[in-house]
Amino acid sequence: MKSIQDQLDLNQKKVLLRLDLNVPLENGKIADATRINKILPTINFLLKNNAKIIILSHVGRPKGKIVNELTLKPICEDLKDKINTNIKLITKNLKEINSIDLFNNPKEKIVMLENLRFYAEEEENNNDFAKRLASLADIYVNDAFSCSHRAHASISEIAKFLPSYSGLQLNLEVNALNKVTSEIKKPITCIIGGSKISTKINIIKNLISKFNNIVFVGGMANNILEYKGYPIGKSIKEKNCEQIIKEIFNLSKIENCKIIYPEDVSVGKNLNSAPEIKDLNDVSKDDLILDIGPKTMKTINNIIEASNTVLWNGPAGYFENPDFAKGSFEIAKKIVEKNKAKTIYSVAGGGDTVTVLNNIGVVNNFNFVSTAGGAFLEYLEGKKLPGIKVLN
């Protein structure tokens, strides 16, 4: 991987900088700015070397349409304050944009293009769209490790058109994950939660041979519960997962990997209702499973207690409502306790997981925290990520 630090002449060069500014937004406000804070060294490095920066990012999943709530505006404002430099948000149609639309004021150093996912071409990895973006600059830099598992135009196809480099945060993440995978000590427990079931369910099969325990929590667990014949009410789930789950259980027997899933749950009638602890068979038609229950917490605590390494991606419940954040807090608390006693090596990853850790102020009590969720798991799986492949 070529890095921007590799004696590159950046003076007055226009740099297309792909970032992952996909931070959680609540009513237009940034709920957790970790992903923004982590890329400040890269921006400062480019500024110090007199580059002109064109920031590319997505936020959320607008699916090829302009969704006003998913503007990068609040993120642009936050970044501007943090680096004390003006950033112009360019809202022109990206399918028609030309380099003459940018840096009209010679003093201007940074611009940010509006949410890439307002254009379907981004997720389609469209060649023309990538080419148009590339025409705006001299160099491409990927500092978005957490999106590098997506073969999208601004991550993959774009590198065909420009000399391409990795950014400082991407280097950090890749080096740390390489270290984790080479120096890992058994027993290893991988806790997988969150709501992006379709992204993660197919990865798990390839993780089974690497881990001693895989713990399913959060939305990820719902399909497992349904597969096991339990009612899950109105809870989120993914369609057509039976075959893959069957394979997960079969393979786990062959590989001697223990699969743990909830024994009890905390449910609500909606996201804001009061929590109710239920045994699995008692979940009713209009219930939403929103957290793990106390029996499950105890089981997971015991598993963590007996582990030498723990990798955690994805919250155990709908943590945005503190009533359903208990499972995630319990898991964090147990890992931190073992971390302080130096009896575990702990790695956490993912935007929401990082938010949970920040909410309880324990983000520094993990050995390594990755901004990446899906990319983190795919990297552990040993897969060549599309965004990294093109940098090599």
Ligand code: 3PG
């Ligand atoms: C993330 O938050 O994991 C990245 O920004 C990628 O987002 P996606 O899962 O919507 O592709």
Ligand code: MG
């Ligand atoms: Mg995310």
